[in-house]
Amino acid sequence: MNKEKKNKLETLLKKVANTLNFEICNLNVQTNQNPILIKIIIKKTNGGDISLDDCVLFNTPASEEIENSNLLNCSYVLEISSQGVSDELTSERDFKTFKGFPVNVELNQKDSKIKFLNGLLYEKSKDYLAINIKGKIKKIPFNEVLKISLCKLED
Incomplete structure (x- = not known):
């Protein structure tokens, strides 16, 4: 996947995340996998914890947007997760x-x-x-x- 396509994909997914009050922390597209692996790490815009239900909530509209965009003409796996817990105490x-x-x-x-x-x-x-x-x-x-x-x- 070239950089232009990845940027378009990221812009598209950021819009989806924004409508659900999420923010994309990281988007990683692994084209060396078969099928391609798209890993997205999200967080809540209000700073709250991400639950499994939140990942599921984001998955469907994200998948639909990827399909409708025609940016990928191959099979892929979409993986949604949270940042997890950091060892550093800040808040x-x-x-x-x-x-x-x-x-x-x-x-x-x-x-x-x-x-x-x-x-x-x-x-x-x-x-x-x-x-x-x-x-x-x-x-x-x-x-x-x-x-x-x-x-x-x-x-």
Whole structure:
């Protein structure tokens, strides 16, 4: 599939997604497969979670638009999915959901040395992140935090 056809396909599918309050995060057309595989990753425009029902809801109109467009004259498989769960905690919802879970905190110390701390997510405020490291609560100012990720806690 040439780039022009892929761009037309993406534009077409974005319109379908928009009418259903979805956004296309990624469109991957694998022409080396037989039949061709079209993988679409969607998310809700309001930031909510994508369910299996949402993928099914998008599948039918997306398939119909592909068929009606005549962009593909071969058989294909359409695969609709969500972004899944990221290991990185970014939203307030993430911090509430994963309270008590093991996290890896990447720090940027004032002396420019990057440091990592591992512990259980304890609390997040607007000014600091608190983690439980072996029973002791450590408060880390947010201006020192580069990244907070879920991890496996190891001794």
